[in-house]
Structure formats: structure tokens, C-alpha cells
């Protein structure tokens with residue numbers, strides 16, 4: 425049985441990640457990269473609380489695009505700001521704390 429380091433409860437009882445999602449302040453914006461390609465950046469993910477790889481996998485599937493995760497930041501290929509906000513809200517992130525620029 426795995427025990428959560430944060431709350432000390434067995435993993436199946438742990439709600440740390442759910443709580444973290446509600447209080448996390450995320451920034452979602454697009455940048456233009458080489459060759460004029462647009463990327464959607466999701467910033468402010470606390471990797472200690474959030475499984476960033478899993479989140480990237482879900483976002484890539486929902487937006488049907490490529491993407492990578494590094495240092496608390498997810499990069500998706502293309503402009504997916506609206507879709508990203510929808511998906512994050514579905515996953516339990518509070519839409520009040522998702523800032524779209």
C-alpha cells in the first residue's frame with residue numbers, strides 16, 4: 425500500500441491532488457515559435473501536487489495535438505486556449521483560477 429507523503433493517508437484515500445487542483449493558479453497563453461507556429465502554454469502547475477505527465481497526456485488527447493511537459497509547464501502545439509480551459513475545468517481545476525491571456 426502506498427502512503428501519501430503530504431497527508432499520510434493511503435493513496436486511495438488521499439485527496440491532496442484534488443485540493444491542489446482547486447487552489448492552483450494556472451496561466452494559459454499562446455506564443456509564436458519558430459516558423460510562426462503557435463504553441464499553447466499552461467504555466468503554474470505545481471509538480472509536487474499534480475501529475476503533470478498524466479495531465480499532459482489528457483490535454484494532448486482532448487486537443488488532438490502534440491505536446492510536452494517540463495518544469496511545471498505544459499506546451500501544446502497550436503492554439504487550444506478555450507479547449508484547455510474546458511478540459512481543466514472538467515478535471516476539477518477551478519475555472520476562477522485559470523487565467524487566459
Ligand SMILES: [Zn+2]
Pocket residue numbers: 428429430431432433438439440441
Ligand atoms: Zn495526500
